[in-house]
Amino acid sequence: xxxxxxxxxxxxxxxxxxxxxxxxxxxxxxxxxxxxxxxxxxxxxxxxxxxxxxxxxxxxxxxxxxxxxxxxxxxxxxxxxxxxxxxxxxxxxxxxxxxxxxxxxxxxxxxxxxxxxxxxxxxxxxxxxxxxxxxxxxxxxxxxxxxxxxxxxxxxxxxxxxxxxxxxxxxxxxxxxxxxxxxxxxxxxxxxxxxxxxxxxxxxxxxxxxxxxxxxxxxxxxxxxxxxxxxxxxxxxxxxxxxxxxxxxxxxxxxxxxxxxxxxxxxxxxxxxxxxxxxxxxxxxxxxxxxxxxxxxxxxxxxxxxxxxxxxxxxxxxxxxxxxxxxxxxxxxxxxxxxxxxxxxxxxxxxxxxxxxxxxxxxxxxxxxxxxxxxxxxxxxxxxxxxxxxxxxxxxxxxxxxxxxxxxxxxxxxxxxxxxxxxxxxxxxxxxxxxxxxxxxxxxxxxxxxxxxxxxxxxxxxxxxxxxxxxxxxxxxxxxxxxxxxxxxxxxxxxxxxxxxxxxxxxxxxx
Numbered sequence: 001x002x003x004x005x006x007x008x009x010x011x012x013x014x015x016x017x018x019x020x021x022x023x024x025x026x027x028x029x030x031x032x033x034x035x036x037x038x039x040x041x042x043x044x045x046x047x048x049x050x051x052x053x054x055x056x057x058x059x060x061x062x063x064x065x066x067x068x069x070x071x072x073x074x075x076x077x078x079x080x081x082x083x084x085x086x087x088x089x090x091x092x093x094x095x096x097x098x099x100x101x102x103x104x105x106x107x108x109x110x111x112x113x114x115x116x117x118x119x120x121x122x123x124x125x126x127x128x129x130x131x132x133x134x135x136x137x138x139x140x141x142x143x144x145x146x147x148x149x150x151x152x153x154x155x156x157x158x159x160x161x162x163x164x165x166x167x168x169x170x171x172x173x174x175x176x177x178x179x180x181x182x183x184x185x186x187x188x189x190x191x192x193x194x195x196x197x198x199x200x201x202x203x204x205x206x207x208x209x210x211x212x213x214x215x216x217x218x219x220x221x222x223x224x225x226x227x228x229x230x231x232x233x234x235x236x237x238x239x240x241x242x243x244x245x246x247x248x249x250x251x252x253x254x255x256x257x258x259x260x261x262x263x264x265x266x267x268x269x270x271x272x273x274x275x276x277x278x279x280x281x282x283x284x285x286x287x288x289x290x291x292x293x294x295x296x297x298x299x300x301x302x303x304x305x306x307x308x309x310x311x312x313x314x315x316x317x318x319x320x321x322x323x324x325x326x327x328x329x330x331x332x333x334x335x336x337x338x339x340x341x342x343x344x345x346x347x348x349x350x351x352x353x354x355x356x357x358x359x360x361x362x363x364x365x366x367x368x369x370x371x372x373x374x375x376x377x378x379x380x381x382x383x384x385x386x387x388x389x390x391x392x393x394x395x396x397x398x399x400x401x402x403x404x405x406x407x408x409x410x411x412x413x414x415x416x417x418x419x420x421x422x423x424x425x426x427x428x429x430x431x432x433x434x435x436x437x438x439x440x441x442x443x444x445x446x447x448x449x450x451x452x453x454x455x456x457x458x459x460x461x462x463x464x465x466x467x468x469x470x471x472x473x474x475x476x477x478x479x480x481x482x483x484x485x486x487x488x489x490x491x492x493x494x495x496x497x498x499x500x501x502x503x504x505x506x507x508x509x510x511x
Contacts, residue, residue, distance in 0.1 A: 002167070004124070005236070006112040007153035008095070008131055008144045010088075013108040014048035014079055017087060020139045033071070036079035037064050047079040084108075092239045098131065101238045109157075111150055113236050118146075124165050150236065151228030155181035155200075170229050175201030182224035188215055200225065245281060245340040247271040254293045254332025261290060261327045264336035265318055272338050273311040282307020282346030288318055290327050291335040298327045302372060303400040306364040307346040313365055320372040367399040376400055388459050390420060390507060415477065417487040417508030424505035427488065437476060441488070443506050448480040456490075471498045477510065485510035 022029035037044035044064040101113035121127040135142035145156035145164035226232040247268040379399035429438035455476035471492035487508035
């Protein structure tokens with residue numbers, strides 16, 4: 001399979017990110033004649049410009065003093081280079097929606113390996129359109145291109161006058177582009193221009209030795225051309241995974257005191273909670289590890305039912321496990337580590353009026369404490385199951401399992417009874433009509449006359465796990481003459497070829 005590399009260029013990242021953070025809004029901010037500056041060797045250098053500033057002659061790379069000599073009214077602010085780098089790393093994480101292999105490419109671009117992926121998005125053209133549309137929704141201009149090599153994709157994203165997608169014939173596609181498209185330094189680009197080599201196609205017949213004296217090994221234009229054409233391999237280095245949240249407490253001397261683990265927790269938990277807050281994460285599984293002097297370890301682990309970073313809550317859970325199981329110091333402990341083994345995103349949430357957690361957090365905290373005290377296997381809670389059959393639509397899960405999954409869009413559970421019987425119970429009926437509701441039924445040796453009814457609600461059998469003889473059900477909500485309400489159903493239809501005559505059952509009771 002031919003390799004496919006995507007270059008995603010954000011040409012105005014600095015100024016558009018600044019405008020998006022401006023109090024007056026992006027449109028007002030971009031209308032100002034303003035430049036963002038970075039510190040240079042001889043004073044501030046223009047890093048990015050608004051369209052209004054560019055129209056007045058300001059350009060990136062120019063010293064601020066020179067620009068203001070031409071336009072004294074030019075406004076200037078310091079560029080947030082650290083914030084831009086952090087934003088770009090976060091964007092690379094977010095871009096994993098398109099490919100698992102993503103890396104940051106310079107100060108304002110991403111590189112993705114989209115080999116064998118484009119069909120999932122409707123083709124390469126649709127993939128590029130989706131990328132540009134999503135960044136545009138964030139107020140960031142994006143230009144993307146796909147080619148067999150990283151160098152060709154980089155060139156097409158920045159200089160392609162027509163289609164940003166290249167499959168074959170890279171030499172002919174790149175030939176009309178300027179030599180700057182080879183990712184050369186500004187000095188190398190100017191040198192080639194002075195030599196009359198302005199386009200990539202001009203390099204085709206130039207001997208390598210003729211250029212060796214003028215260009216260094218790391219900036220040789222023919223080496224760059226080889227990379228762009230795929231003659232030289234250029235690996236993609238994906239962004240490394242973020243390390244797990246962790247707090248470490250090394251000790252100057254080994255300790256044997258039984259209270260040492262509790263004291264270590266008191267010091268480690270606030271530090272870990274602060275890191276979780278900075279990264280907007282919540283812990284689901286935490287582990288306290290004691291490192292002994294003989295090289296062995298002792299570990300205690302605790303789980304939470306929902307993501308949490310509340311220091312008091314984590315301290316109670318870990319303290320309960322420590323009190324119940326304890327840590328054997330052996331010949332001495334010389335370090336403690338508190339690490340999150342499983343985490344999930346946790347955005348800041350509004351607390352109660354007196355600073356207390358909301359209902360969901362309070363229930364989760366109770367489940368966590370009971371799981372620590374009684375054991376996780378002894379704390380269970382009901383959970384929904386994806387099934388249309390009422391007796392299969394609910395089950396039991398461990399208390400610290402993940403929260404209830406969302407229902408599929410458009411799926412309505414329907415009115416279920418207050419009490420659902422474990423198994424439907426057969427009833428004897430007297431029919432009004434062969435296909436209609438019964439007038440009277442006998443359940444548990446008691447006769448019930450039907451006064452009112454609602455229905456039917458039809459449920460088809462689950463063909464993927466039911467036998468071929470499974471029959472559909474028609475559910476009715478009925479009320480007898482004494483005011484008692486039942487949930488009954490008829491299983492099967494007359495002449496459906498799946499057994500004998502239809503049967504009637506009681507499946508639940510309404511309050």
